[in-house]
Amino acid sequence: DSVLISGLEVFKNFVLVSERRRGLTQLHIINLQNKQEHFIDFGEATYAAYAQGTPEYNTDTMRYAYTSLTTPASEYDYNMVTKEKKLLKQQEVVGGYDGSQYETERLYAKATDGTSIPISVVYKKGFKKDGSMPLLLYGYGSYGASMDASFSSTRLSLLDRGFAYAIAHIRGGQEMGRYWYEDGKMMKKKNTFTDFITCAEFLLANKYTTKQHLYTMGGSAGGLLMGAVVNMRPDLWNGVVAQVPFVDVLTTMSDASIPLTTNEYDEWGNPANKESYDYMKTYSPYDNVTKQAYPNMLITTGLHDSQVQYFEPAKWVARLREMKTDSNHLLLYTNMEAGHGGASGRFKVLRDRAREYAFFFALEGIKD
Structure with missing residues (x-):
């Protein structure tokens, strides 16, 4: 296995x-x-x-x-x-990139059931592990999709401004084998969320950052992850970016007229089945928003998104605005031209990343 x-x-x-x-x-x-x-x-x-x-x-x-x-x-x-x-x-990287100026690590966090969860981390040399530096934790954890540690030139904008970047290889992906996927879907879906929280707590305990400097980002089913972890542990994060987030799980999975719904019963369950309905209701982000303080959040969607319709994150934001007890930022950005994959075209994609990174930089007080 x-x-x-x-x-x-x-x-x-x-x-x-x-x-x-x-x-x-x-x-x-x-x-x-x-x-x-x-x-x-x-x-x-x-x-x-x-x-x-x-x-x-x-x-x-x-x-x-x-x-x-x-x-x-x-x-x-x-x-x-x-x-x-x-x-x-x-691949050519313009600007005189020197890979020897960056370091990468493979870490393992212990989940609540004793499972070791891999974490891939990268940062620029000189990064201090004393809790004073910012860190962005990324995750997905669905459909058996493995989030491999790959290079991104746009990510250098983070690293060169003092951020570390980490990938939590949580259950629901397939990084550790088929069982890794099976243990993060259907009636075991909440392993995905608790694994991610465990990775965040591990990085905090080992002084890679502190709660005041910890950020997280995920899109689509990774947006579901964002919605779940901010409900479960809103205190962990200073800032969250949820891209085209799948957050109204019960309503969406109850509508068989949506093209993807019936095909994904094997991923989430069929809410027409009471056992599945009850379990999905325990983690569906929209259904679990409560009166509590939430972190700073940027939520993005596209008007023409056929996979997670724009009104789903909009509905979630409205619920958050009604229920949250804090004065932190809660921003909704709707791209009036885009679908599920975000802006098309080489430069428009870069503008999307710049917007998200600028959100983190503003929270860190980084102006350059």
Whole structure:
């Protein structure tokens, strides 16, 4: 259960198995001649590597793609006999990027049931682990989608201003194998939320940040995650960005006329079933808003979103405004041209990221 086989390539003298082990992608080489086997050593604590599909059968060389939180997207040829790597191409990062100026770590937090939850972290060298620095924690945790540690040039705007960036590889994804997904869906969905809270508490306990400097972000089903954790532990976060959030779970999943609803009964459950209804009601963000203090929040949606209709986050914001007891920011941004994926076009996407980062910077008092 702890190893997920995601792909297989057969050569004349080798078999290449693409796997997931301990939350990381692995490329497993098996020599058919001498029965020896090895894994490609990528030399970093957290990363993502994918076989690219080598069309030549009679060869000792395979091709793979590689990236990490500090390494831009790269293409390599790998000799399966000599274990030599040859870099063919790497994403250009304008502005004189130097990956040696950044550090990445792989951490493990202990969940409430004893399960170890992986966390990938990156920050610029000089980051102080004394609780004084800001940190942005990202999560998703649904549909078996694994959130691999990959490079983002836009993320440098955070790191160069003193932020650390962390990915919580929570249950509901598939990072640790198929069981990782099964333990974060249907009647076990709340593991996703408690795992994320556990990761936040671990980072706080180890002085990566404090509650006054801890931020979080997630979109779509990751927006559901945001809605759930701000209801369960609103005290943990100074700022939250929920992008196109799926927050009115019961109402949406009760409407079979919505294209995605019936197809997703296997993910959330069918609320026509009383047991499923009762369980979903315990975590649906809209249904669990209470009179309490909430963190600063920026909620985004698109008028043409067919997956999470714009009125769902708008309805949630209205409930929050009615119930919250604090004076923190609660902002709703509706893109009148966009759908579920946000703004289209290279530069409009960057404006979306800039808006979200500016929200965090303003809360941190960062003006440059």
